[in-house]
Amino acid sequence: MSHSPSLPDRPRLELDPEMSETERLEAIRQHYRRILQVNDELEDRLDDAQDRRGELKTDVDELKRENEVLKTSSLYIASVEEITEDGVVIKQHGNNQEVLTQASTTLESDLRPGDRVAINDSFAVQQVLDDETDSRAQAMEVTESPEVEYADIGGIDDQIREVREAVEDPLDDPEQFEAVGVDPPSGVLLHGPPGTGKTMLAKAVANESDATFIKMAGSELVRKFIGEGARLVRDLFELAAEREPAVIFIDEIDAVAAKRTDSKTSGDAEVQRTMMQLLSEMDGFDDRGEVRIMAATNRFDMLDEAILRPGRFDRLIEVPEPNAEGRARILEIHTQDMNVAEGTDVSEVAAELDGYSGADIASLATEAGMFAVRDGRTEVRQADFEAAREKLQDAEQTEEQVINYQY
Numbered sequence: 001m002s003h004s005p006s007l008p009d010r011p012r013l014e015l016d017p018e019m020s021e022t023e024r025l026e027a028i029r030q031h032y033r034r035i036l037q038v039n040d041e042l043e044d045r046l047d048d049a050q051d052r053r054g055e056l057k058t059d060v061d062e063l064k065r066e067n068e069v070l071k072t073s074s075l076y077i078a079s080v081e082e083i084t085e086d087g088v089v090i091k092q093h094g095n096n097q098e099v100l101t102q103a104s105t106t107l108e109s110d111l112r113p114g115d116r117v118a119i120n121d122s123f124a125v126q127q128v129l130d131d132e133t134d135s136r137a138q139a140m141e142v143t144e145s146p147e148v149e150y151a152d153i154g155g156i157d158d159q160i161r162e163v164r165e166a167v168e169d170p171l172d173d174p175e176q177f178e179a180v181g182v183d184p185p186s187g188v189l190l191h192g193p194p195g196t197g198k199t200m201l202a203k204a205v206a207n208e209s210d211a212t213f214i215k216m217a218g219s220e221l222v223r224k225f226i227g228e229g230a231r232l233v234r235d236l237f238e239l240a241a242e243r244e245p246a247v248i249f250i251d252e253i254d255a256v257a258a259k260r261t262d263s264k265t266s267g268d269a270e271v272q273r274t275m276m277q278l279l280s281e282m283d284g285f286d287d288r289g290e291v292r293i294m295a296a297t298n299r300f301d302m303l304d305e306a307i308l309r310p311g312r313f314d315r316l317i318e319v320p321e322p323n324a325e326g327r328a329r330i331l332e333i334h335t336q337d338m339n340v341a342e343g344t345d346v347s348e349v350a351a352e353l354d355g356y357s358g359a360d361i362a363s364l365a366t367e368a369g370m371f372a373v374r375d376g377r378t379e380v381r382q383a384d385f386e387a388a389r390e391k392l393q394d395a396e397q398t399e400e401q402v403i404n405y406q407y
């Protein structure tokens with residue numbers, strides 16, 4: 001910041017009583033000339049200050065306007081492609097339109113190609129978005145090697161075998177498929193009630209085939225990332241190609257691939273666009289190398305048949321609610337690290353759990369452990385499992401009552 005120089009000293013008239021008339025007159029004249037000079041100097045300084053004030057006022061007005069624009073208008077998302085002498089080249093998300101635009105000098109020095117930015121109606125860059133606001137990072141869960149193994153999944157051995165055949169074998173030994181001359185399934189769709197281990201299965205197969213696991217939730221695509229669905233689907237496949245071998249897992253695929261309805265609301269159009277993108281990615285999938293696609297749904301009945309055609313999700317695997325034997329196995333898995341009292345019969349407990357999903361059984365085991373903790377014991381007894389079952393049943397009944405009351 002520049003400091004303004006100090007003001008000139010105020011001229012003083014010093015008259016000596018000894019001075020002659022002429023000398024006094026001369027001194028007064030000199031004083032007068034000095035006053036005029038200081039006056040000129042001060043006037044110049046005043047002009048400078050007024051100019052500066054004008055400049056600052058223009059800056060303030062511009063900032064105010066910018067602030068208003070930022071506050072009142074919605075901004076669009078774009079990616080920076082290139083920073084040139086003529087301005088910034090950006091590509092708008094959604095329509096992929098490339099635009100040469102400007103950013104303020106302060107913003108421009110921060111911009112790098114690949115940055116995501118917010119632009120206004122006239123495409124001017126308003127803001128650089130940091131990683132937290134990057135929906136690509138938010139919408140996808142990427143795990144190098146998920147910590148789930150086949151041995152952690154109980155009661156669905158046939159499904160594990162089928163998934164291994166459709167996903168793991170083609171990743172492990174693509175040459176074998178080529179030599180025989182068969183194409184492995186394009187996509188594997190797991191369907192069945194909630195909490196039965198579909199996500200676990202996808203994670204386990206990625207883990208056991210040393211593939212990167214990339215998950216995207218269909219419901220989030222339509223609820224959280226409105227307007228970005230199709231782009232995110234494209235990014236999903238691009239990312240998988242970069243990280244191959246990879247397993248793509250689209251959870252709740254029904255959210256983006258439900259049967260067409262008559263409604264013509266924009267929301268539906270957006271969901272349709274996302275689905276069309278998914279279909280076109282799958283259709284162009286042949287040359288994508290070591291990438292396998294999996295999806296899951298609890299609402300198989302709602303799916304649009306277009307996604308089940310050959311070359312798309314053409315291997316359907318049903319993951320049902322576990323039977324008594326399956327429930328016992330799942331309970332064993334979830335109690336293997338617990339200090340269970342000798343004589344506790346896990347299959348007897350499991351026999352009582354008709355209608356329980358794997359996720360319900362996992363909560364039951366934790367709840368039984370909590371009863372032992374509350375009681376100050378280090379062992380979990382059969383009675384704790386009974387108590388946990390009653391507690392969960394009560395909780396479910398209360399929930400049902402609340403729901404009935406609400407509707």
Ligand SMILES: Nc1ncnc2c1ncn2[C@@H]1O[C@H](COP(=O)(O)OP(=O)(O)OP(=O)(O)O)[C@@H](O)[C@H]1O
Nearest residue numbers: 152153154194195196197198199200330358359362
């Ligand atoms: N077959 C199973 N064996 C062992 N644990 C299971 C099994 N199924 C579910 N679980 C437990 O329930 C949790 C949730 O399971 P998971 O997310 O795989 O279910 P899902 O079928 O994908 O459910 P949703 O359809 O609700 O997404 C798991 O982390 C695990 O603790």
